[in-house]
Each structure stands twice: as structure tokens, then as C-alpha cells.
Amino acid sequence: MSTPAAGTPNPAYPPFPPGPPPGPPAPLSRRLLAPLGTLAGVAAAFTYVGAVDPNEPGHYPVCPLLRYTGLYCPGCGGLRSAHAFVHGDLVAALGANAMAVAGYAAFAVLMVFWLVRAVRGLPARVDPAPVWWWLLGGLAAVFTVVRNLPFGSALAP
Numbered sequence: 507m508s509t510p511a512a513g514t515p516n517p518a519y520p521p522f523p524p525g526p527p528p529g530p531p532a533p534l535s536r537r538l539l540a541p542l543g544t545l546a547g548v549a550a551a552f553t554y555v556g557a558v559d560p561n562e563p564g565h566y567p568v569c570p571l572l573r574y575t576g577l578y579c580p581g582c583g584g585l586r587s588a589h590a591f592v593h594g595d596l597v598a599a600l601g602a603n604a605m606a607v608a609g610y611a612a613f614a615v616l617m618v619f620w621l622v623r624a625v626r627g628l629p630a631r632v633d634p635a636p637v638w639w640w641l642l643g644g645l646a647a648v649f650t651v652v653r654n655l656p657f658g659s660a661l662a663p
Contacts, residue, residue, distance in 0.1 A: 532629040541620045541630075548613070556592030571642035577654050580646045581607055583663025600661045605649050 531537070558565050571579045583603035591610060592599035599607050616632065623630035652658035 534625065536559075537624040537627060538621070541624050545617055552588060552592050555585055555588045560589050567631065578650070578662055580650045582653075586663060601660075602663060605646065 537575050560566050566585055571577055572582055578588055581603070584606040587599045587602035587606040588610075590596075590602060591607065596607070617631070620630045648662065653661035
């Protein structure tokens, strides 16, 4: 079975039919509803974690992987990291889970992108290629392995 040359339509995958013609843009309040709702939910979660200290036993469940195997997963220390981050202690947040802090920064960048696009009335679609998802998964796997080895103890919570 041969594949069609680049640029030629593939009959096995017909193109999508054209969508409805663009209408007037939605009002600003409606365009901001999803990004501000997401931001409010994340802010509420961070407020809760900032108020209820995960360093005190009994407030949150223990990681099942850590409990049954003694190994740290990529998320271990994430709540302690968020708690330290909320209280402005970036060094402690990085020490608890450096990958989570990178996630906070990535989330902040994506939120700014989403809000700016919403204000301008543009779609805010982020569609990374599969290679980026594989790279992120590989990075999480390496982070997990290294934090469980003796020389990577600085990455352990």
C-alpha cells in the first residue's frame, strides 16, 4: 500500500467539511469565563493547600506508591511544594518537588497566553506535537528514577 505524495489529499482521510461562517465575537465576559473559572479553581486549591499544612500528618492521604514500595513517584512532595510556594518559600518548594515548581511556571505562562487570547477574541488552542508529550513523559520518568537513587537524593522530598 503506497501513501500519497505530500500535499495531495488522502482519500482514506477526507478533509473536514467547512464549519459555520464566523459570526460576531462573543462578549468579553463570556470569552473570559473559562480562563477565569480555571484560574479561580486553581487559586482555591492553592489557598486550601496553603492553609492546611501537608507537613502535619493526617491532613492528606499518603502516596500509595511510597507507602507500599518506599519509592517516590513524580508527584511525591507536590503538596509540600505547593504549600511552600504559597508561603513564598521558593527554595523549600524546589526542594520538595522541583518538577511541580516547573509545572506551576508552565501553568502561569499558559494562563497568560489563554487570557490574552481570550481578551483579543482569538482561539487559544495549544496542540503540541506527540514528540513533546513523549519528551515530557521521558523527563518525568528520568526525574522519578533519579530522585530514588542515592546520588539524586537532593530531588527527593
